Amino acid sequence: MCRPYATPLHPPLLYQKPDKPGINALPVKRPNVVKLREQLIPLIIDLAVVLVFLPNATNSRMDIFLQQIVNGLVLGSIYALVALGYTMVYGLLGLINFAHGEVVMVGAMVALSVINFGLANGWPLPLAVLLATASAMLCCMALGWLIERVGYRPLRHAPRLAPLISAIGISIILQQLMMLIWGSTYRPFPALFNSEPHVVLGASITDLQILIIVLAAATMGGLMLLVQRTRFGRAMRATAENPAIATLMGVNTNRVIALTFMLGSALGALAGVMVSANYAIAHFSMGFMLGLKAFTAAVLGGIGNLAGAVVGGLLLGLIEALCSGYISDLTGGMFGSNYRDVFAFLVLILVLIFRPSGLMGEKVAERA
Amino acid sequence: MSLLSVRNLHVAYGAIQAVRGINLDIAAGERVCLIGSNGAGKTTTLKALARLLPAQGELHYDGHDLQRLPAHGLAKRGLALVPEGRGVFARLTVLENLLMGTYSRNSSKGEQEADVQRVFGLLPRLAERAQQLAGTLSGGEQQMLAIGRALMSHPKLLLLDEPSMGLAPIMVQKIFDVIRSVTEQGVTLLLVEQNAHLALSLCSRGYVLSNGCITMQDDSKALLANPQVQATYLGMHMA
Ligand SMILES: Nc1ncnc2c1ncn2[C@@H]1O[C@H](COP(=O)(O)OP(=O)(O)O)[C@@H](O)[C@H]1O
Numbered sequence: 171m172c173r174p175y176a177t178p179l180h181p182p183l184l185y186q187k188p189d190k191p192g193i194n195a196l197p198v199k200r201p202n203v204v205k206l207r208e209q210l211i212p213l214i215i216d217l218a219v220v221l222v223f224l225p226n227a228t229n230s231r232m233d234i235f236l237q238q239i240v241n242g243l244v245l246g247s248i249y250a251l252v253a254l255g256y257t258m259v260y261g262l263l264g265l266i267n268f269a270h271g272e273v274v275m276v277g278a279m280v281a282l283s284v285i286n287f288g289l290a291n292g293w294p295l296p297l298a299v300l301l302a303t304a305s306a307m308l309c310c311m312a313l314g315w316l317i318e319r320v321g322y323r324p325l326r327h328a329p330r331l332a333p334l335i336s337a338i339g340i341s342i343i344l345q346q347l348m349m350l351i352w353g354s355t356y357r358p359f360p361a362l363f364n365s366e367p368h369v370v371l372g373a374s375i376t377d378l379q380i381l382i383i384v385l386a387a388a389t390m391g392g393l394m395l396l397v398q399r400t401r402f403g404r405a406m407r408a409t410a411e412n413p414a415i416a417t418l419m420g421v422n423t424n425r426v427i428a429l430t431f432m433l434g435s436a437l438g439a440l441a442g443v444m445v446s447a448n449y450a451i452a453h454f455s456m457g458f459m460l461g462l463k464a465f466t467a468a469v470l471g472g473i474g475n476l477a478g479a480v481v482g483g484l485l486l487g488l489i490e491a492l493c494s495g496y497i498s499d500l501t502g503g504m505f506g507s508n509y510r511d512v513f514a515f516l517v518l519i520l521v522l523i524f525r526p527s528g529l530m531g532e533k534v535a536e537r538a
Numbered sequence: 539m540s541l542l543s544v545r546n547l548h549v550a551y552g553a554i555q556a557v558r559g560i561n562l563d564i565a566a567g568e569r570v571c572l573i574g575s576n577g578a579g580k581t582t583t584l585k586a587l588a589r590l591l592p593a594q595g596e597l598h599y600d601g602h603d604l605q606r607l608p609a610h611g612l613a614k615r616g617l618a619l620v621p622e623g624r625g626v627f628a629r630l631t632v633l634e635n636l637l638m639g640t641y642s643r644n645s646s647k648g649e650q651e652a653d654v655q656r657v658f659g660l661l662p663r664l665a666e667r668a669q670q671l672a673g674t675l676s677g678g679e680q681q682m683l684a685i686g687r688a689l690m691s692h693p694k695l696l697l698l699d700e701p702s703m704g705l706a707p708i709m710v711q712k713i714f715d716v717i718r719s720v721t722e723q724g725v726t727l728l729l730v731e732q733n734a735h736l737a738l739s740l741c742s743r744g745y746v747l748s749n750g751c752i753t754m755q756d757d758s759k760a761l762l763a764n765p766q767v768q769a770t771y772l773g774m775h776m777a
């Protein structure tokens with residue numbers, strides 16, 4: 171039986187809605203329409219200026235410059251793949267999955283084991299590489315699912331610090347686990363191609379590097395199609411914007427979130443295999459720096475924005491390659507290319523100070 | 539046999555009891571409204587019915603125990619809520635918003651296209667804006683989109699939360715015409731409104747919610763003639 175208060179019909183205006191309506195209000199958002207072209211044009215101009223003047227300013231030779239561009243594109247493709255993992259999760263949950271770098275590392279380690287096993291058992295190299303990559307991606311998808319389920323989902327409504335601490339915990343566990351399994355030494359990653367590098371205009375590029383750039387581009391193109399054109403992609407974007415309304419449409423948002431973690435982890439695994447193959451090395455701690463740099467790339471592009479992650483990744487790769495290539499000349503030999511890691515974090519700090527929404531992000535972060 | 543039956547529904551936000559034991563019964567094909575002033579608990583009631591809020595009480599819909607269904611399982615069973623404030627996906631286009639309405643049906647491209655055309659026929663304004671981002675629509679257009687999106691799922695029971703809110707009278711008229719024509723095709727309606735006159739003239743029956751409790755229920759004519767309702771809910775709109 172419903173028992174009203176003393177006066178059954180209250181004067182209506184006595185009831186004020188709370189200032190912060192929380193779940194009560196389903197807000198109508200009017201986003202700033204991000205004009206891709208307007209954002210990209212100044213970017214391209216800047217890049218062109220750098221490309222034209224940097225080699226002249228340092229009196230360097232064109233071939234060295236081109237070489238840095240090649241290196242930057244390879245590095246950038248890898249950063250972009252990893253950055254997509256950060257940005258997809260952030261777009262959906264407003265959460266920075268700081269364990270993502272470790273997923274990349276696990277991908278590399280799994281691939282290394284499968285390749286070594288395959289080569290020891292006389293598999294042809296292409297088959298070993300293919301199976302290694304596939305198993306790395308599958309393992310990492312399972313890992314991504316597990317991380318979300320165990321590490322983040324129980325904390326979905328907890329204060330923001332809680333999932334961050336959870337992420338650090340997961341990172342430590344994964345690193346230590348991998349160290350126990352694969353040891354703490356640098357493990358050589360077998361060469362996947364034996365051919366000589368191609369020399370174009372004095373810059374050399376290996377088959378592996380070409381494969382990395384092409385495969386990363388194709389994968390990212392596929393992801394864009396998935397997100398923009400498919401039913402699942404629509405559900406993903408709807409969930410990112412308003413999970414409660416997406417639920418009303420019949421979307422199982424928990425499933426969308428889990429699948430997004432798996433998708434990001436698969437891309438991360440692919441990137442992990444690429445890094446290890448490119449540098450011919452794998453190590454249990456390799457995920458940390460790579461993860462931080464890819465996170466920087468995501469922030470540079472505008473975290474939460476898929477195209478931004480790609481642009482940010484490529485740009486960061488180029489910045490890093492060019493800066494570490496020329497720092498010695500520019501500083502009269504005072505700093506060498508061993509300072510390469512500094513540039514990524516310089517970029518991160520500058521972006522956070524001057525344009526926290528990143529190159530392609532919306533002006534105001536809608537989801538804190 | 540009622541399509542929706544609610545027994546002793548309680549909803550609380552922490553210590554705040556927003557809905558305190560209400561009963562509702564809606565037969566298939568009926569048009570029923572739930573009126574009440576700001577803060578009475580109307581939105582809370584609808585959200586509880588859509589399983590977006592934890593609630594106590596017995597909720598039966600079309601042979602289902604709603605308390606046992608997940609929130610994302612309702613659309614496929616024909617229960618659609620058009621939420622307060624419209625809740626369109628601002629960053630999706632109008633067409634994508636409509637397609638989200640068919641998400642639970644998992645229908646073929648052809649069926650989807652037919653559904654889109656049906657909704658465009660009902661709401662021609664949306665057809666003109668199909669490729670526009672929903673966030674760039676006017677309030678009235680967003681309300682049309684929210685209703686159109688709900689219709690994409692072929693609902694049996696439509697829950698509408700204050701569709702007239704913040705709209706110019708002419709737009710309200712258009713939207714209520716659409717709602718009427720939809721219900722004339724057999725969709726059952728539970729309409730929540732602060733605008734009691736509007737709601738009672740569309741619906742055959744109404745509940746008056748005050749302070750989380752149903753204080754009156756009657757057919758629309760009787761409620762419109764009731765002096766207490768007139769003073770509290772109809773007079774309010776003159777002011
Ligand atoms: N998220 C919330 N947290 C706390 N109290 C809420 C919340 N949402 C609504 N309320 C309170 O519940 C009561 C009913 O609100 P609501 O259902 O939105 O009213 P109506 O839709 O009839 O205007 C109000 O007193 C309101 O302040």
Ligand SMILES: [Mg+2]
Pocket residue numbers: 580581582622700
């Ligand atoms: Mg309300």
